[in-house]
Amino acid sequence: MTLPMKKTTFLVAFALCLLFPAFAFATLLTADTTWQGEVTVNEDVIVPSGISLTLKPGTVVRIIPADTTKTDPEYISPLTEITVRGTLKVEGTRTFPVKFSSPGEAKNASWAGLIVDGGRAFLSGCSIDNAETALHVIEGTATVDGCKINGNRYGVSAIGPKSSVVLKSTTVADNDFGVYAFSGARIVQHNSTIGNNRKKDFHAADLQQPAAQIPLSTTKDLPVSRIYQDEVLLGSTIWQGHIIVKGIIRVPEGARLAILPGTVIEFSRRDSNGDGIGENGLMIQGSILAKGSAKEPIIFRSAEKGRSDTDWDAINIMGSDGVQNLIEYCQIEGAYRGLHFHFSNVAVTHSVLKGNYRAIQFQESLVVLHGNRLYENKSGIQGRNSTIDMSGNLISSNYIGGNFFRCNLQVRQNEFIGNRRDGLRLREGVTVMEENLIDGNRFGLMVADTFSGRFNRNVVSNNAETGLSLKNSDNIELFGNFVANNGLNGMNLQETRAEIKGNQIAANGERGLGLLSFTGTLTGNSFMGNGLWAIDQEGTNDVEAPDNWWGTDEPARVIFDRRNHPSRGRIISDNPLTQPVPFVWPLASVATPTVWQGEIIANRRLQIPTASTLTLLAGTKVLFAEGSGMTVNGKIVARGEKGREVIFTSAGKKLPGTWDEVLLEHANGSVISHAVFEYAQWGLHSHFTKLSLADSIFRNNNGGMRFRSGPVSIKRCLFRDNSIGIRSYRGNGSIEASDITRNETGVFVREKGSGLKINGSNLFDNTGYNVRIGDFNDENVDAAGNWWGEGIPANTIFDGRNEPGIGVVIFEPFLSKRVKTGNIVQ
Structure with a gap:
């Protein structure tokens, strides 16, 4: 049988097709349904929720492939x-199995698959093939018994802690x-076989938690100003206070609705x-x-007590x-589509859209999106056939981040x-x-069927599968x-022509760059520490890749090409570089857990915010432009x-004070x-931070280092040729086995020196004083057991012996x- 469409759905669909030819039909089951034959x-x-679909033994489900531009x-x-x-109940047996497939030539990704979106599936005695994902569970449950x-x-x-597949x-x-599990999804196997999958049998990962x-704003309890039913607002209308809407409010062409600050609708x-x-x-429409x-x-927002993400329309x-x-400093929540516009000129700025089924959707429009936060929606933003200026937005913790077409x-x-x-999917256009930062999604940036694009100076990191795909x-x-x-892969390129220059492609789980039919320029990049291969050449054409850094003297060690398999093209890696390409950090912050290696240039003051960790691997060099520095509110780990x-x-002059400092604030x-x-105003500046510093x-x-509070542990360090080696201000710390x-x-x-202990160290040949007590420090300093x-x-100390009243x-x-510290003093 061919599934019927409800008459009401057809009439609506027909009307919409006249306006929007790309409208996609769907069958929404409204009663318990059984399929057979x-x-x-x-x-x-x-x-939908509350409805069941049952498939009887021997049922064959043929899915007609359709790659549409549907937008609902x-x-x-x-x-x-x-x-x-x-x-969903599939009641197949060994004798009479149920089969899901697409007709014609066998090809995976012909149809989407079975998507258990918060529901339940019981699959017995069935086979599923030719799908993008045969069984995809999103915060739902599935039991699969005797299936292929x-x-x-x-x-x-499966994705999410509420998802379970047996x-x-x-x-x-x-x-x-084969089987993929993300963000705490539970996969249980009993007498099952997961193997012989072409690329990977099993993969588990946690997505970034922003x-x-x-x-x-928090909830406001305001007296109700006005209650509206289905009404038309003519002329100019102003809303303020607390507005209740119990219908559809229409603002026709030529009319205007103005809403004042603090209003709750x-x-x-x-x-x-x-x-x-x-x-x-x-x-x-006005x-x-x-x-x-x-x-x-x-x-x-919704007026209902138990609010959901489809309580109101848009x-x-x-x-x-x-x-x-203009939608500015607005908070929109609990809608089917928070903002929905066609053929319009709209600016959305400094607004929050959360807990909607889809936050923003538009087409054929001129759109400005600036400084907004879209989070915890099923879909963040979807647009098509529009001109968009999008800057300074946070799109996080949605199921789908952004999706744009033409x-x-x-x-x-x-x-x-x-x-x-x-994170972001682009098609055509x-x-x-x-x-931009594209971090911690399942897929980072996915680009298809695009005839022109510049993707420069972005950070694409920590995505569970692929960072960037073209x-x-x-x-x-x-x-x-x-x-x-x-x-898995840093970049995947298929049927693509591109210039690829000056990128750092590092520490991706399996491949830095996967190629399948690539032409263009591939030069001046740094490939470092990728799990299996720097480049995996799956295509048949040869690719020129001169003047890259491969992390080794022999590029062939990290390239998979014809030398490994005769059916593949060659990666021609002439003139390999002898050191990494200096890489300019493109963002103003390191906002998510990040690992640096090679040479990183900071051309501005970088921020490492709370909950982020910056890890620097051995051999990493950070070069600061004049006057720049780093503020760490999260954590830094440099081993x-x-x-x-x-x-x-310093990235420039080799003089003291050329760059500012690395500042740790509650880090x-x-x-x-x-x-x-070296060459800083203050090399390291620690405020209210528990810090371990050693062998540096x-x-x-x-100034070498200054700190306030702590505790700070300094061991086996060398401070030399600075104006001030170490400055302690109300500090709680210890200096051991170090040379100053x-x-x-x-x-x-400077002040309150009783929290500082200097023991087992060498303090000598400092041109002014080995230790100087500040004019406002009235406490003694424990510095016994040093040379x-x-x-x-x-004679090398300035303290209360020189100026009465100080410690x-x-x-x-x-x-x-002299104490043997292991430091070499030149």
């Missing part, structure tokens, strides 16, 4: 899908990828057709000016392109973090994408990107090795060992010969 699925099937939020994939939010899952791109995928006597084989977001739930989606909302403020945002803006509609995009300084599927794309620039620590120190130095748990700080050198700085020499002042104890050079220790340095007993 042969079933042809030529449109999406949705099993309830769809997970552009391919034909069977989505289960209720219950083969010939798909992915066999089984595989009993089931075979997952001959797919590209810092908790703070809404613009609440929509009651009305679902007249029983599809689970609220219908009340705004329909703007214009809307919703201009809140940081202190008094405008709130759009702020719809249709055909309003005469003036720019758009002219300017995407700068945004963050796409921790989205459960795509023209894109300029610069200085397919069937031409005229592409990839310059100065940091592509690192992605779970060098003897002979492969982590170096913090507890930071560890620095085998490091070198501070030289040629105005050839500075003007070795140790300056003070050849003279009398008291004294207790240096007795002192050592008669």
Whole structure:
């Protein structure tokens, strides 16, 4: 049988097709349904909550492939899908199995697969093939008993701590990828076979968990100003206070709705057709000016006590392109589509959209998106056939981050973090994408069928599978990107022509760069520490790759090509570089856990925010431009090795004070060992931080290190040729087995010195004083058991003996010969 479409759905669909030819049909089951015999699925099937779909033994389900441009939020994939939010029961047997497949030539990814989206699936005696993901579980449960899952791109995928898949006597084989589990999803196997999948049998990873977001405003209890039913607002209308909407408010062409700061608009739930989606909302054909403020945002939300993400419809803006509609400092939550606009001119700035089914959707529009936060929506943003200026937005913790089709995009300084599927997906169109962070998603940046694009100076890191993927794309620039620590591949390129220069491609789980039919320029990049291969050449054509750094003297060790398999093309790696290409960090911050190696240039003051950790591997060199520095509110872990120190130095002049400092502010748990700080104003500045510092050198700085509070542990360090070696201000710390020499002042104890202990160290040949007590320090300093050079220790100390009223340095007993610290003093 071919699935029927409800008459009401057909009429609506027909009307929409006249306006939007790309509209996709779907069958929404409204009652418990049974399939048997042969079933042809030529449109999406949705099993909603409370409804069950049962497949009897011997049923054959033939899914007609369709790669559409459908845009409704309830769809997970552009391919034909069977989505289960209720219950799916497949009752196949060995004798009469149930089969899901697409007709014609066998090809994986012909259809989307079975998507258990918060529902339940019980699959027995069935086979699933030719799907993008045979079984994809999103915060749902599935029991799979006696099934065969083969010939798909992915066999089984589950995501989220509420997801559970039990595989009993089931075979997952001959797919590209076998079983994948993300973010705490539970996979249980009993007598099952997972093997012979072409690329990987099993993979588990946690997606990035961004810092908790703070809404613009908490709940406001305001007296109700006005209650609206279905109404039309003519002329100019102003809303303020507390507005209740129990219908659809229409603002016709020529009319305007202005909403004042602090206004709360609440929509009651009305679902007249029983599809689970609220219908009340705004329909703007004139214009809307919703201009809140940081202190008094405008709130759009559900009026229901138990709020859900489909309680109300949307702020719809249709055909309003005469003036720019403004949504500023607004908070929109609990909607089916928070903002929805066609053929309109809209600016959305400094707003929060959270807990919606889809936060923003538009097409054929002129759009400005600046400084917004879109999080915890099923879908963050989807746009098509539009011109978009997108800057300074945070798109995080959604299932799908951003998805754009045939758009002219300017995407700068945004963050796409921790989205459960795509961080950002682009198809066709023209894109300029610069200085963005794409981190901790399942897939980072996915680009397909694009004829022009510049993707420069972005950070693509910590994505669970692939960082950046380009397919069937031409005229592409990839310059100065940091592509690192992605779970499987840093970059995948298929049927693509591009210039790839000056990128750092490092520490990706399996491949730095996977190539399948690539032409273009591949030069001046640094490949370092990728798990299996720097480049895996799966295509047949030869690729020129001169003047790259391969992390080894022999590029062939990290390249898989014809030398490994005769069916593949060659990677021609002429003139390999002898050291990494200096890489300019493209962002103003290191906002997520990040690993640096090679040479990193900081051309501005970098911020490492709370909850982020910057790890520097042995041999890393950080070069600071004049006046730049680093502020660490999270944590820094710099563990060098003897002979492969982590170096913090100047990118320009080799003079004290050329760059500023590395400042630790409440950066507890930071560890620095085998490091070198040189040519800074202050090499290291620690405030209220528990810090372990060992085996490090501070030289040629105005100040080597200063700290307040602590505790700070300094062991086996060398401070030399600085104006001040160490300065303690109300410090709690210890200095052990260290050399402090050839500075003007070795140790300056500014105030409250009783928390500082200096023991087992060498303090000598400092031109002013080995230790100087500050004028406001009225406490004594424990400095017993040190070597003070050849003279009398008291002569090298400025304390209460020189200026009555300040503390004294207790240096007795002192050592008669130098302590062996292991430092080399030149």
